[in-house]
Each structure stands twice: as structure tokens, then as C-alpha cells.
Amino acid sequence: MRFDIFTLFPQMFAGPFEESIIKRAQENGLVEVAIHDIRAYTRDRHRTADDTPYGGGGGMVMKPEPIFRAVEDVLTDSVGDSVGDTPVVLLTPQGRLFAQDVARELATEDRLALICGHYEGVDERVRQHLATDEISIGDYVLTGGEVPAMVIVDAVTRLLPDVLGDPFAAAADSHATGLLEHPHYTRPYDFRGWTVPDVLLSGHHGEVARWRRRQVLRRTWERRPGLLEQADLSAEDVEFLEALRVENAS
Ligand SMILES: C[S@@+](CC[C@H](N)C(=O)[O-])C[C@H]1O[C@@H](n2cnc3c(N)ncnc32)[C@H](O)[C@@H]1O
Structure with missing residues (x-):
């Protein structure tokens, strides 16, 4: 281009x-x-x-x-x-x-x-x-x-083919899916007593993906709730958001 x-x-x-x-x-x-x-x-x-x-x-x-x-x-x-x-x-x-x-x-x-x-x-x-x-x-x-x-x-x-090293990176970015991205961590595991969520070290891909999806939903709900109205949500996403709302109301 x-x-x-x-x-x-x-x-x-x-x-x-x-x-x-x-x-x-x-x-x-x-x-x-x-x-x-x-x-x-x-x-x-x-x-x-x-x-x-x-x-x-x-x-x-x-x-x-x-x-x-x-x-x-x-x-x-x-x-x-x-x-x-x-x-x-x-x-x-x-x-x-x-x-x-x-x-x-x-x-x-x-x-x-x-x-x-x-x-x-x-x-x-x-x-x-x-x-x-x-x-x-x-x-x-x-x-x-x-x-x-x-x-x-x-x-x-950064949206053009082959520009980013990771071809899937742009697809997961904030706003790419209409939602905000999950948080990122890198080494060290313990920085000034603030540790990395253990699930990210578990090696369990399914659990990591689930945790990330929930972070995406939580972040978006906390910071930009309006974005959720247009988002493509699964039944599990909707259930999680409902639980968040209940948790927050109590
Ligand atoms: C000081 S601005 C002029 C603003 C103009 N007097 C107005 O009130 O619409 C000078 C130039 O900066 C650029 N510019 C300023 N703010 C911008 C923005 N938010 N988005 C895109 N271009 C902007 C535009 O090219 C604009 O012609």
C-alpha cells in the first residue's frame, strides 16, 4: 500500500x-x-x-x-x-x-x-x-x-498482511472485535510482590483462553460498557456478564 x-x-x-x-x-x-x-x-x-x-x-x-x-x-x-x-x-x-x-x-x-x-x-x-x-x-x-x-x-x-510478526495479533487487539483486549504479562513472575495470575503459567490452553475471554468481558464492561451492546457474545459470555452485574450490585 x-x-x-x-x-x-x-x-x-x-x-x-x-x-x-x-x-x-x-x-x-x-x-x-x-x-x-x-x-x-x-x-x-x-x-x-x-x-x-x-x-x-x-x-x-x-x-x-x-x-x-x-x-x-x-x-x-x-x-x-x-x-x-x-x-x-x-x-x-x-x-x-x-x-x-x-x-x-x-x-x-x-x-x-x-x-x-x-x-x-x-x-x-x-x-x-x-x-x-x-x-x-x-x-x-x-x-x-x-x-x-x-x-x-x-x-x-499494522492491519496490512505480513506487517506484524504474529499474523493473529491485530485480530485480538482492542477494538478489532469491538471489545477491549485482555491484560498482558511477561517475566518476571514476581515483580515487587505483584505476581502473574497463575492460570497463565498452567500450560492449560483452554483455561488460559477462558481466563482471557473473561478479562476481555470484564475490562470492556468496566471501562467501555457501551461496546458490549454491539459485540458478538456467546451464551457463556452473556452468563458471565450477568454474574458480573449481580456481583457488582450486591
Ligand atoms: C488548528 S486546526 C484548524 C481547525 C479549524 N479552524 C476548525 O475549527 O475546524 C489546523 C489543522 O489541523 C488539522 N487537525 C486539527 N485537529 C484535527 C483532528 N482532530 N483530526 C484531524 N485533523 C485535525 C486539520 O488538518 C486542520 O486543518
């Missing part, structure tokens, strides 16, 4: 994609991340990429021309693709909320363009006539779309 990121601050991406799993995924040819400097697509002497807002008010607005030029140039020329085939995502706090199901949806694409806004935001015509999708990573406002772009690249990349 290929990500094309359009930004006024390409240096912000030095680092996050050069470590760990995302770095390995690039080295293994599973993912390609291209960072494009919007300023390189300006045409004036001062390389102006933003201007004051029509109608007055504070702040600056990113101009439409360099953004259109950058996205159209890159998506049309580099691999013979056309703008129309590639989703063009505008990062904005006004977009649809990013969540695991959106990451799964984006992971089915071959290529994704991400436009990072900055300052007061981008000229509305980018949203209207260039972007095909708008995504927010949460109900808060950041200074720019660079961190949201990193979040999306990270969450989508």
Missing part, C-alpha cells in the same frame, strides 16, 4: 516512520510512504502557501492552488494513476471519526492521499472539489494534520 502525504511541514515526519514496525514494513516493500511538500507546488517568488481569510478574522488559511497542484501532479503522474482512483483524505476535526473500522476500510485501498491542514485550516474548495473523504482523529483540535496523518498511517499499516 502506498501513502502520499501532503504537508507544509515535511520535517515533522522524520522519525515516526523510521522506527520499529512501520520502518520494517517499508523496508520489506509492504508499505510506501511518500511525503510531499505543498510549498514546492507554489508558483510565486515567496512560495506563498497561505493567506488571510476573506471576511476578516485572525489566522491564516492554506491556499487552494498549491494543494490542488500537488495532489493532481503526484496522483496523476507518479505511477500512472489518476486522481479519481485514489481516495483523497482531508484531515480535519470536522471529519468522520477515525476508529478501527475506518482503519480496516482504508487498509483495503492500494493507495491513499492524506492532506494535512495547518493554521486556521484549508480553503473550503479543497474540501469541496479535491477531497473525497474527511477524517478527524478525535474531538479536539490539533495545530496541524501531520499527527493525524501519522496516526492513520500507523493504524492502517
Whole structure:
């Protein structure tokens, strides 16, 4: 999969994609991340990429021309693709909320363009006539779309085939099944008197799986009970949750 990121601050991406799993995924040819400097697509002497807002008010607005030029140039020329085939995502706090199901949806694409806004935001015509999708990573406002772009690249990349060492890891993660994942422990068995639950050392796979499932249900019930309403639950899960409710009520 290929990500094309359009930004006024390409240096912000030095680092996050050069470590760990995302770095390995690039080295293994599973993912390609291209960072494009919007300023390189300006045409004036001062390389102006933003201007004051029509109608007055504070702040600056990113101009439409360099953004259109950058996205159209890159998506049309580099691999013979056309703008129309590639989703063009505008990062904005006004977009649809990013969540695991959106990451799964984006992971089915071959290529994704991400436009990072900055300052007061981008000229509305980018949203209207260039972007095909708008995504927010949460109900808060950041200074720019660079961190949201990193979040999306990270969450989508780890869902791609062969990116994670353990092919089943992503399937068990929190939110992958609509529930929160069970807790994890590693050595030492005893750390400052806090020991690992003995069932995890029992070597009994059935018991371990049962304990983990119950932890998944308990955690979700304690922290995000709303998630249980949409979850796929077995009769045993429902019975366990009912027992939890009774236990908590007494
Ligand atoms: C300071 S924000 C502009 C916010 C804009 N004035 C508004 O109220 O909707 C600058 C840029 O940061 C990015 N941004 C900020 N918060 C974001 C979020 N929660 N999700 C995605 N992008 C965000 C967007 O690209 C946005 O254009």
C-alpha cells in the first residue's frame, strides 16, 4: 500500500516512520510512504502557501492552488494513476471519526492521499472539489494534520498482511472485535510482590483462553460498557456478564 502525504511541514515526519514496525514494513516493500511538500507546488517568488481569510478574522488559511497542484501532479503522474482512483483524505476535526473500522476500510485501498491542514485550516474548495473523504482523529483540535496523518498511517499499516510478526495479533487487539483486549504479562513472575495470575503459567490452553475471554468481558464492561451492546457474545459470555452485574450490585 502506498501513502502520499501532503504537508507544509515535511520535517515533522522524520522519525515516526523510521522506527520499529512501520520502518520494517517499508523496508520489506509492504508499505510506501511518500511525503510531499505543498510549498514546492507554489508558483510565486515567496512560495506563498497561505493567506488571510476573506471576511476578516485572525489566522491564516492554506491556499487552494498549491494543494490542488500537488495532489493532481503526484496522483496523476507518479505511477500512472489518476486522481479519481485514489481516495483523497482531508484531515480535519470536522471529519468522520477515525476508529478501527475506518482503519480496516482504508487498509483495503492500494493507495491513499492524506492532506494535512495547518493554521486556521484549508480553503473550503479543497474540501469541496479535491477531497473525497474527511477524517478527524478525535474531538479536539490539533495545530496541524501531520499527527493525524501519522496516526492513520500507523493504524492502517499494522492491519496490512505480513506487517506484524504474529499474523493473529491485530485480530485480538482492542477494538478489532469491538471489545477491549485482555491484560498482558511477561517475566518476571514476581515483580515487587505483584505476581502473574497463575492460570497463565498452567500450560492449560483452554483455561488460559477462558481466563482471557473473561478479562476481555470484564475490562470492556468496566471501562467501555457501551461496546458490549454491539459485540458478538456467546451464551457463556452473556452468563458471565450477568454474574458480573449481580456481583457488582450486591
Ligand atoms: C488548528 S486546526 C484548524 C481547525 C479549524 N479552524 C476548525 O475549527 O475546524 C489546523 C489543522 O489541523 C488539522 N487537525 C486539527 N485537529 C484535527 C483532528 N482532530 N483530526 C484531524 N485533523 C485535525 C486539520 O488538518 C486542520 O486543518
